[in-house]
Amino acid sequence: MTTSKTAESPFESNNTASNMCGFTLMNNQVGRLVADVMATKDNVTVTHLPSMIRVDAKNRMDVLYSEIDEAAGEEEGWFNAAEFEESMSTHYGRMIHEDDRTIMFANPEDAAEYIGFDLKEYQR
Numbered sequence: 114m115t116t117s118k119t120a121e122s123p124f125e126s127n128n129t130a131s132n133m134c135g136f137t138l139m140n141n142q143v144g145r146l147v148a149d150v151m152a153t154k155d156n157v158t159v160t161h162l163p164s165m166i167r168v169d170a171k172n173r174m175d176v177l178y179s180e181i182d183e184a185a186g187e188e189e190g191w192f193n194a195a196e197f198e199e200s201m202s203t204h205y206g207r208m209i210h211e212d213d214r215t216i217m218f219a220n221p222e223d224a225a226e227y228i229g230f231d232l233k234e235y236q237r
Contacts, residue, residue: 134206134217135169143200150184151176165202174217 138144140163148166152159157174160167168174181192194210207224209216218224 130220132172132219133169134172134174134204134219135167136204136208136217137202138166138168138200139202140165141200143196146185147176147181147197147200150180170217170219172219173223176215176217178213178215 156171207218209227
């Protein structure tokens, strides 16, 4: 009788909060523009990859549309949530769109006031 054994995985399971949020952008003109603006933020790390750009942040990240407008040399209002969604491939964390910015939160509790989430303890 032969017994088989599954090899140990080099990857660990870890369910602790990372306190990170972020998004990926297409590696095109608009994506590079957004990444360049976000790279100026203290808590943001930008990673350029061949086909995409990763933008990661600790705790919270604000994408201010006016900063993107200015960097692009465009009039105010050129960059908005729709333009951002078109350039973004995916995201992680809680994402909130406002008129003048998109906010990314690492922890859903931090976004509670924006989404109307009640943090009160549930009583049975």
